[in-house]
Amino acid sequence: MTTLFVRHAVSDYRTWRKVYDTFSAIQKANGVTAEAVYQAIDNPNDVTVTHEFATLEAAQAFTKLEELGEAMRNGGVVGTPTVWFTSKV
Incomplete structure (x- = not known):
């Protein structure tokens, strides 16, 4: 199993969350088996x-989806996200 982590600033959490929640079907269609959202305690826009994902390849392919980039822009992501992959041991 591979876990994709994405950390980014958003201009407004509520706006971002609405876009994120509508993206669920695309996540599932592209191999996402589980997901979670976290906010920094001192900054809800962090x-x-x-x-x-089942594989690293699936996770990497997901990060390259045009729909993902569009959703991030529509959700108000600010700057370049920090992205990393891990595997459970």
Whole structure:
């Protein structure tokens, strides 16, 4: 199992969350088996998202989806996200 972590700033959490919640079907269609959203305690617009995949290749392919980039822009992501992959041991 591979977990994709994405940390980014958003201009407004509520706006971002609405877009994120409508993206669920695309997540599932592209291999996401579980997901979670976290906010920094001192800044609700500092968001970290995790997505689990069966393989690293599926996780990497997901990060390259045009729909994902569009959703991030529509959700108000600010700057360049920090992205990393992990595997459960």
